[in-house]
Amino acid sequence: MSEWQPGFEPKILAFACNWCSYAAADLAGTARMQYPTNIRIIRVMCSGMVHPGLVTEAFQAGADGVLVMGCHLGECHYQDGNHKAKARLAVIDEMLSLLGLEQERFRLIWYSSAESERFAAVAREVTDVLKKLGPSPYRRDASEYADKGIIQCL
Amino acid sequence: MTLTELERVDGEAGNFTVSLRKHPRYVDIDKCIACGRCVEKCPRQVRDEFNRYTDSRKAIYLKYPQAAPLKYQIDARHCIRMRGGRCAECEKACPRGAIRFDDSEQQVEVKVGSIILAPGFxxxxxxxxxxxxxxxxxxxxxxxxxxxxxxxxxxxxxxxxxxxxxxxxxxxxxxxxxxxxxxxxxxxxxxxxxxxxxxxxxxxxxxxxxxxxxxxxxxxxxxxxxxxxxxxxxxxxxxxxxxxxxxxxxxxxxxxxxxxxxxxxxxxxxxxxxxxxxxxxxxxxxTNFETTLLAERTGIELTPEGFASTSCFAPVATSRPGIFACGAFTGPKDIPLSVIEASASATAAAVRLSDVRYSQSHTRQFPPERKTGEEDPRIGVFICKCGSNIAEVVRVRDLARYAETLPHVVFVETSLFACSQDSQELIKKRIGDEGLNRIVIASCTPRTHEQLFRETLKASGLNECLVEMANIRNQLAWVHSSEPEAANAKAMDLIRMAVAKAALLEPVPAVSVRITPQALVIGGGVAGMVASLELADQGFPVHLVEKAAQLGGNARHLFRTWKNDPVPSYIETLSTRIREHSLISVHLKSTVFDAEGFVGSFRSVVQKPTGNVAVDHGVTILATGAQAFKPNEYDYGLSQNIFTSLEFDKLHSAGDERILNGLNFVFIQCVGSREPERNYCSRVCCTHSIQSAIALKEGNRDRKVFVLYRDIRTYGLREELYRRARELGVIFINYEAHQKPNVVMKEENLEVIVWDHVLHEPFSIPADVIVLATAVVANPETKELAKLYKLPLDMDGFLQEAHVKLRPVDFATDGVFLAGLAHYPKPTEETIAQAQAAVARAVTVLSSRWIGLDLVKGRVDENKCDCCALCLDVCPYGALAVERERLDAGAEGAAPKQKLVVRAAKCKGCGFCQATCPKEGISVTGFSYRQLSAQVRAALDCG
Structure with a gap:
């Protein structure tokens, strides 16, 4: 599972806070920065509104990686939603091991709305990490990868 | 009006005619969509002044990425075409035909009642x-x-x-x-x-x-x-x-x-x-040359340093009535103070104009809303090409065909620019003709355009919450142009996600709250008095609550501001005006001891000597002041000749003999400030001591005056006082926190021993009088009030504003504002500016009869919520409550039923409740668990 497989394109879901990372992603567009297409952004009003159940659901539905993006600590639009997200999503690590998935598949990342370059850089880096990690066994097409011997079927 | 300069001001306060010169932008801002294609093609490199010439931009450019309006402009000094060349690359590249090489300078005249100058530095x-x-x-x-x-x-x-x-x-x-x-x-x-x-x-x-x-x-x-x-x-x-x-x-x-x-x-x-x-x-x-010219053209006076001349009692009023100034133009200052002055000048400008408020504005009317509750979703998808911004990467026609196959989609259309006026009309028509009840717009970002499409829905008789956007420009076409195949696949995913969410969108009725057009001001010091008067002068009734038996607060102990304006007569004028004002009810020897409600409709109970009164009010201004620190060091209280600054002022002005005959004076700074337990600067004490030192020297040049300080903080234009004090021979000696001066009491006089940094040995100063520049400390009673209105305090006990820089007089709780020393130590003119700023913010609420609330709010699903109340603890705004309700009148003796309710006026839609709820019992409009989950499943094509 550790070697990068040609042809494997990870599916990454990003819950992006409207006030920081979502705006940074928009700005990355304005500046025409290029980053891999693997990331799918879901706009939320605050990282603190993301229920851990949603993250779990995403993994169970076959996401290769999930990111929750919020404002830098101390800069939350709603006082302390990012702190709450941090505390609440600590449970994801445990959930990942229950699902038999690697910890690297989930990340909580802080941004400001100006950090467009960083947004693009993180998208590149995460895609890279997940490519090396290989497909999630929960993917709908997992059996194809299992046939090729890339992953083991559940 | 950007790129516009003021040329002349005629008339007088309340009726000015202003002549403006509009410089050409050479780009039609109604057409420019800030796609940046012109920049790609422009061949002319120019050094970028915004990046301080450290890199380059083009001759057609945005000054910076967040420029408002987000429209390009041509720098005619460098543009090849404007300089007579033959280039027209930008014109060819622009998909909207926004380039106007023939744009020209225009003269504009506007009639206004007040003018605010904010030219910066x-x-x-x-x-x-x-x-x-x-x-x-x-x-x-x-x-x-x-x-x-x-x-x-x-x-x-x-x-x-x-x-x-x-x-x-x-x-x-x-x-x-x-x-x-x-x-x-x-x-x-x-x-x-x-x-x-x-x-x-x-x-x-x-x-x-x-x-x-x-x-x-x-x-x-x-x-x-x-x-x-x-x-x-x-x-x-x-x-x-x-x-x-x-x-x-x-x-x-x-x-x-x-x-x-x-x-x-x-x-x-x-x-x-x-x-x-x-x-x-x-x-x-x-101050730059253009600003000096602006002062000349508007006919206002400048200080010798080149800043707008203002008094401490009218910090944003210039020398010409009706013209106000704010920001660095009235003296060097930081962002919070500039923002405060901006709001303050808005108040100052509005007071005179309050009787014509809304006389030149009109409200947009919308048709009645169609009921869509029972209908199955009929989704219309509109895909924008954004000229070729999207179409160049995304195969729009294929995407449209794909959209047609998605569940609930009954209509798909593409347009060149979805945001253009004609496209809006077309969307309106389609909604009617096709009976659409959910709309998906695949175009740019909802951060800039969602509001526009919401208006289109409202104009079509659909609830504005029934639209969802797929961001296929900023987050797709622009960032994946190098991988068109993958980009097209992703575009399909994004449309599928938006459609999945749209099918679950629900209409939400607009919520508005009735405003009680009355204010409660707590604290009758300078801040509270100014706030009350400026509100009442704009026609809003005010209840002013003061715990003492008279108005004035800490200002009753002050004599002169640093600009030498007399404080006592000012306080007297304010008190008289307040007593005589028909719209202000003053409650002396009174306190607020209970409060409930939210923006627009608070009810507070005021405890008066004669009994309790309930006051209904739409806004609250907290101006509860601060206190002088009583020191327990430097032998304070042990000698007849050691005073705090305020005590010294009183004795000095009363002609006390100790001061009249004294020849040796020592001021010790930072007494109680910048200490581990009070680690902040009290902001006013350096200026205060230096002012006293100057007065002593001017009274008798033979006096020896020493100021022992850690850092002299005569910030801004106050520095002139420091210079003057040195000129007069006041001696300043620096000490460090770990090596404080020592006061030694001798039989005949006092002595202060301080480390001398030039001689590197202790230096002894005989002193007739020692003055301790004591800290300003938070008023402990503010804590109780903060609890009543659910407001945060900082670690020093001062009120904590919503945002230090951007919302310096607001709280996270709407409808409550702050001013004066309760926020942080500050001099009179900053207190007054802050009071005026609080009024400006309060008037944004009071000036309407109803206040429309944002629709992104928590909603309870009563079938799922079991009132476990977990969400109550995480709500940062106290917007949730469990209420008991009786069952039907018939069910005698039945246990009362509990119900979770959202106080819409307090809720800000952060969704912490939703992320905490184990049962999906509460969700945020437009971002519910079900809707987000539908997006997740659609993204992973997992139905």
Whole structure:
């Protein structure tokens, strides 16, 4: 599972806070920065509104990686939603091991709305990490990868 | 009106005619969609003034990425076409035909009642003073240039690199007071008030980027007098940034081209020379030529330093009635104070115009809303090509065909520009003709365009919440143009996600709250009095609650402001006006002891000597003041000749003999301030002591006056007082926190012993009178009020505003505002400006009969919620409550049923409740668990 497989394109879901990372992603567009297409952004009003159940659901539905993006600590639009997200999503690590998935598949990342370059850089880096990690066994097409011997079927 | 200059002002307050000159932009802002294609094609490189000439831009450009309006402009000085060449690349590239080479200058006349001047400042240009090697050494730069170097959107993407060779920096220095506090060379005696703090901030950011960076700051006095600044300064020192109290006179070359040499004195008096790779000149603020011209054209007076002349009692009023000024134009200042003055000038400008409020505005009317509750979703998808911005990467026709196959989609259309007026009309028509009840717009970002499409839905009789956007421009076409195949696949995913969410969108009725057009002001000091008067002068009834038996607060102990305006007569005028004002009810010897409600409709109970009264009010202004610190050091209370500043003022003005006949005076600064238990600067004491010192010297030149200080913080234009005191022979001696002065009581007089930094030995000063410049401490009663209105306090007990810089008089709780010392220690003029600012913010609520609330709010699903109340604890706004309700009247004796309710006026839609709820019992409009989950499943094509 550790070697990068040609042809494997990870599916990454990003819950992006409207006030920081979502705006940074928009700005990355304005500046025409290029980053891999693997990331799918879901706009939320605050990282603190993301229920851990949603993250779990995403993994169970076959996401290769999930990111929750919020404002830098101390800069939350709603006082302390990012702190709450941090505390609440600590449970994801445990959930990942229950699902038999690697910890690297989930990340909580802080941004400001100006950090467009960083947004693009993180998208590149995460895609890279997940490519090396290989497909999630929960993917709908997992059996194809299992046939090729890339992953083991559940 | 951008690119516009004021030429003339005729008329008088209430009825001005202003002549304006509009410079051509050469781009039609109604057509420009800021796609940036013109920039790609423009062949002309120009050095970028916004990045302080450290990199380049094109001749057609945006000044900076967040410019408002986000529209391009042509720099005619550099444009090839405008200079007579034959280029028209931008015109060819523009998909909207927005380029107007024939645009020309226009004269415009407008009629206004008040004018606000906010021209800002220009940073000092150190080139004229060759001493610091600016312009000679590449690695010497101004603070403004360094700021761009630190910016992630700047020329080095936020990396601190040496301009000489682009290598990372290991050692750098900041030189403070460049272009400030320098009367001898450039006739600028004032302090620019912001440079100490910006230098420390920049040093901290630089250090964060590179942990091994060694940074030295060379300063005269460190002026961190703002809220929380002192702690930040401490943190900087703890992180290893070294601070040297030394004015470096010049920057010299070193052997390496990548370094310069600074020669300075250490605290022990040793001369050292040291090399640094980058030297940042912390340049100050000054008024530029255009601003001086503006003052001339508007006919207002400037101070000798070139700033708008104002009085402490009317801090935003210029010398000409009806014309107001704010920001750095009235004196160097930081962002919070500029924002406060901006709101204050809005109040000052509005008071005179309040009787014509809304006389020139009109409200848009919408058709009645169609009921869609029972209908199955009929989704219409509109895909925007954005000229070719999207169409160039995304195969729009294929995408449209794909959209047609998605569940619930009954109509799909593409357009050249979905945001254009004709497209809006077309969408309206389609909604009617096709019976659409959910709309998906695949175009740019909802952050800029969702509101527009919501209006379109409202105009079509659909609830505005029934639209969802797929961001296929900013987050797709623009960022994936190098991988068109993958981009097209992703576009399908994004449309599928939006459609899945749209099918679950629900109409939400608009919520508005009735406003009680009345204010409650708590605290009858200067802040409370000014706030009450300015509200009442605009026609809003005010209840002013004061715990003491008279109005005036701390100002009753003051005599003169630093500009020498007399305080007692001012307080008298304010009190008289308040007593006589028919709209102000004053409650003396009263306190507020209970409060409930939310913006627009609060009810507070005032405890009066005669009994309790309930007051209904739409807004609350807290102006509860602060107190003077009572010291327990320097033998205070043990001698008849040791006073606090306020005590000294009283005795001085009463002609007390100890002062009248005294010849030796010692002022000790920072008594109770900048201590571990009170780690903030009290902001007013340096100026206060120096003013007293000047008065003593002017009274009798033979007096010896000493001021023992840690840093002299006569920020802004107050610096002139410090200069004058030195001229008069007041002696200033610096002491450090770990080596405080000692007061020795002798039989015949007092003696103060302080370490002398020149002689390096203890120095004894005989003293007839010792004055302790004591701290301003928070009023303990504010804590109780904060609890009542659910407001936060900072660690020093002062009220904590919603945002230190951007919302300096607001709270996170709507409808409650603050002013004066309850926020932080500050001088009279800042208190008055803050009171006026609080009024401006309060009037935004009071001036409407109804206030429309944002629709993104929590909603309870009563079938799922079991009232476990977990969500109550996480709600930062106290917007949730469990209420009991009786079952049907028939069910006698049945247990009361519990119900979770959302107080819509308090809810801000953060969704912490939703993320906490184990049962999906509460969800946020437009971002419910079900909707987000549908997006997740659609993204993974998992139905």
């Amino acid at each position: 220009q940073p000092f240009d150190p080139f004229e003073l060759g001493a610091w090697g600016f312009g000679r050494f590449r690695n010497v730069m101004t603070g403004m240039e360094f700021e761009r170097l630190l910016a992630v959107s700047g020329p080095t993407s936020g990396n601190v690199l040496r301009p000489s060779d682009g290598k990372p920096v290991r050692k750098m220095a900041f030189l403070q007071c460049i272009g400030s506090r320098n009367y001898n060379q450039i006739h600028k005696s004032y302090c620019s008030a912001v440079c100490c703090m910006y230098a420390i901030k920049q040093a901290m950011i630089a250090l964060e980027n590179n942990k091994d960076l060694r940074i030295s700051v060379f300063y005269v006095d460190v002026r961190t007098h703002g809220k929380d600044f002192e702690r930040f300064y401490d943190k900087a020192r703890q992180k290893g940034i070294s601070f040297h109290r030394c004015r470096v006179h010049s920057v010299e070359p070193s052997e390496s081209a990548n370094e310069v040499c600074l020669r300075y004195m250490t605290e022990n008096g040793k001369q050292v020379s040291e090399n640094f790779e980058i030297v940042v000149l912390s340049v100050g603020m000054e």
